[in-house]
Amino acid sequence: MRRETAAPDPWIARFAPAVVPGGTVLDVACGSGRHSRLFLARGHPVTAVDIDPGRLQLFPGQPRPELVTADLENDPWPFVKWRFAAVVVVNYLWRSILPRILDTVDAGGMLL
Secondary structure, three states: OOOOOOOOOHHHHHHHHHOOOOOOEEEEOOOOOHHHHHHHHOOOOEEEEEOOHHHOOOOOOOOOOEEEEOOOOOOOOOOOOOOEEEEEEOOOOOHHHHHHHHHHEEEEEEEO
16 A cells, blocks of 8 residues: 655745755654655755654655654754754654754754
8 A cells, every 4th residue: 555645845845945955954753754855856865863764755766865763852862963954844843852953954054
């Protein structure tokens, strides 16, 4: 059985072209990977993080993100020394990690 794939959030799609070309993107709580797929299709390396990697929908012949499995609410923040051209966070709010998320945005980068 094939699962339906949600389209990227219109706001994320609107601002995706503003991410520096080729810049690495972090997709926080990536779920099915709708935003990971968007940025991969635009030529960005993507790191996708989620508690349940089984939800990520990838398709044969398409680029794949680097997948990090983590419980963002209970595990240590896995990206302490990482920096990204863009960090995408949609439909996820865990206020205590917001400062860590902001720290992962590279100078001149974007939080979407």
